[in-house]
Structure formats: structure tokens, C-alpha cells
Amino acid sequence: MRPIFSLAIGLLFGVGLCVAGMTAPAKVQGFLDVAGTWDPSLAFVMAGAIGVGLVLFRIARRRLPAPSHRVDAALVVGSLLFGVGWGLVGYCPGPALAALSSLDPKALTFVAAMLAGTGLHRLVGSLRDTAAELGGERAGEAGACGACGA
Amino acid sequence: MSIDWQNFTPWASLLGGIAIGIAAGLLAARSGRILGVSGFVSGFFERDREWTARLALIAGLVLAPLVVGAFTAQPSAVPDVGWTAVIAGGLLVGFGTRLASGCTSGHGVCGLSRLSLRSAVATGAFMASAMATVFVVRHIA
Structure with missing residues (x-):
């Protein structure tokens, strides 16, 4: 990755989020509120992104390792926890980062808490690695990520 | 359930998704x-x-709303929720996405585009729990 190229990719991705309405937490929650007055717009975001993605990722498939199909507890529990946070606030990681430009205290606090959550996961992973080493087991046998085996 | 026609933006959302x-x-x-x-x-x-390079991508993401905002008015990017929800939500999003090795972009867009079963399960799980959370917050609590 060249920095100037990844800056352009981040910009295009972020502009897409803005145009799509993903950067408005109220709109995201309006999509998630299927029992209320439902705004289905974000289903169109997924359709547009995946429609293009199916073609481009097929072209790019030689550049990437084969996709994993492994389903484990960490994947399911982690995704469920992520969904609770996403529903509570209306931010997933991309829109949360984009919202930093507003310099709003709530956006800044959310990103700080998100970094803390990321750091906590790394800490749990390294603690488990240390415990495994002390126990004489081979640390990291399950994979690079000590906490989830990914 | 009724459709929120006032806020429904199918074309902009499709374009943004593309x-x-x-x-x-x-x-x-x-x-x-x-x-x-x-x-x-x-x-x-x-x-x-x-x-x-990773930081540059994040910088592009942070700059994007300023670029779009120079051309057209943007809706509020600030969540209308209390501080407890902001902090708890941030922690859950940060920890959960790492435990699951991906979020809406990695699993929801890239993984589904690659027809990964793993990403389909993740996307189903976080969509379901996000909808359940909004249901509890808006219609029960």
C-alpha cells in the first residue's frame, strides 16, 4: 500500500459513506428500527457495494488469500457484541472515524472508547499468550490472534 | 412496520454503496x-x-465529510444518545469487531462480495443484534 493511494481510497470510501447516508447515526438507527417507521435505504448501500464488490473482488481474487469459511464462537459472540454497540449509537467503525471531522465531543469519545475496546481485545490476547507460555503450552498455536485464534 | 418514505433515499444510498x-x-x-x-x-x-499507509486511509475517511460538506449540506453526524450509550457503544464496537475479526466493511462488504460463509454469519449476527438493540431501546425500554 502506498500512502497516497490509500489516502485516495479512504477518501472515496468516506465520500461513499456520506452520499449513502451511513454517516448519519439517526438514519442508520432508522434502518435498524424494523418495528418502527422503517427506512430501508441502507439495504441499497449494501446492494450497491456488494454488486460492485462481486465483480471487483473476482478480478482481485489472485491478489488475496482464499476467503475463510470458518465459523467459531469468537466470530458469533464478537459480531453480536458489535451489533449491540452499533444499534445503541448508530456508528460502526467507518462512520465513527468519519465523524471525527465534526470535532463533536460525543464522536471523539466514541472513537476513544472504540480504540479502548480494540486495545482491550489485544490485551486479553497477550494475557492468554503469556498464560499459555507459563503453562508450558505453545502460545499462538491457534493463530496470530491469541484471543480469538484468527 | 411502515416505511419511512420521508427519509428513504434509494438512489443516493445505491450510489454511495457503489x-x-x-x-x-x-x-x-x-x-x-x-x-x-x-x-x-x-x-x-x-x-x-x-x-x-493505514493512517493515510483513515485520514482520507476523516477528510471525506469535509469534502462532501463543501458541496452539499450534510445531516448531523452526531448521535442523539446519552454519554453512557456513547462509551458503552464504543467499547462494544471496538472489542466486538476485533473478536469477530471484522465489521460492516470487512465482513459486510468485502466478505459478502467474496461469498465467504464466515462473513455471512458475522453479518447476520451483527445485523440481528443491532436490530434487536434498537427494538429494545425504542419500543421496550
Whole structure:
């Protein structure tokens, strides 16, 4: 990755989020509120992104390792926890980062808490690695990520 | 259930989605990387030789609303929720996405585009729990 190229990719991705309405937490929650007055717009975001993605990722498939199909507890529990946070606030990681430009205290606090959550996961992973080493087991046998085996 | 026709933006959302798909697809085709925002955030803690490139992508993401805002009025990017929800939500999003090795972009866009079963399960799980959370907050609590 060249920095100037990844800056352009981040910009295009972020502009897409803005145009799509993903950067408005109220709109995201309006999509998630299927029992209320439902705004289905974000289903169109997924359709547009995946429609293009199916073609481009097929072209790019030689550049990437084969996709994993492994389903484990960490994947399911982690995704469920992520969904609770996403529903509570209306931010997933991309829109949360984009919202930093507003310099709003709530956006800044959310990103700080998100970094803390990321750091906590790394800490749990390294603690488990240390415990495994002390126990004489081979640390990291399950994979690079000590906490989830990914 | 009734449709919120007032806020429904199918064309803008489709167009924005296409831009997201192009960004993710180009990064994969040119750099062989998955555009997973939670992964890029996690990479902030890893001082390897791609640190600058990852930070540059995040910088582009942060700058994007300013660019779009220069051309057209943007809806509020600030969540209308209390501080407890902001902090708890941030922690859950940060921890959960790393435990699951992906979020809406990595699993929801890239993984589904690659027809990964793993990403389909993740996307189903976080969509379901996000909808359940909004249901509890808006219609029960």
C-alpha cells in the first residue's frame, strides 16, 4: 500500500459513506428500527457495494488469500457484541472515524472508547499468550490472534 | 412496520454503496488488502511498515465529510444518545469487531462480495443484534 493511494481510497470510501447516508447515526438507527417507521435505504448501500464488490473482488481474487469459511464462537459472540454497540449509537467503525471531522465531543469519545475496546481485545490476547507460555503450552498455536485464534 | 418514505433515499444510498464497493475493490485489486475499517483501526497499534499507509486511509475517511460538506449540506453526524450509550457503544464496537475479526466493511462488504460463509454469519449476527438493540431501546425500554 502506498500512502497516497490509500489516502485516495479512504477518501472515496468516506465520500461513499456520506452520499449513502451511513454517516448519519439517526438514519442508520432508522434502518435498524424494523418495528418502527422503517427506512430501508441502507439495504441499497449494501446492494450497491456488494454488486460492485462481486465483480471487483473476482478480478482481485489472485491478489488475496482464499476467503475463510470458518465459523467459531469468537466470530458469533464478537459480531453480536458489535451489533449491540452499533444499534445503541448508530456508528460502526467507518462512520465513527468519519465523524471525527465534526470535532463533536460525543464522536471523539466514541472513537476513544472504540480504540479502548480494540486495545482491550489485544490485551486479553497477550494475557492468554503469556498464560499459555507459563503453562508450558505453545502460545499462538491457534493463530496470530491469541484471543480469538484468527 | 411502515416505511419511512420521508427519509428513504434509494438512489443516493445505491450510489454511495457503489463508491464504497469501488474503494474496497480497488484496494483489493491493487494492494491485495481487505478494506476492513476495524482492522485498520487495530493496525494503529502495530508499528510495522504499513502504519503510515493505514493512517493515510483513515485520514482520507476523516477528510471525506469535509469534502462532501463543501458541496452539499450534510445531516448531523452526531448521535442523539446519552454519554453512557456513547462509551458503552464504543467499547462494544471496538472489542466486538476485533473478536469477530471484522465489521460492516470487512465482513459486510468485502466478505459478502467474496461469498465467504464466515462473513455471512458475522453479518447476520451483527445485523440481528443491532436490530434487536434498537427494538429494545425504542419500543421496550
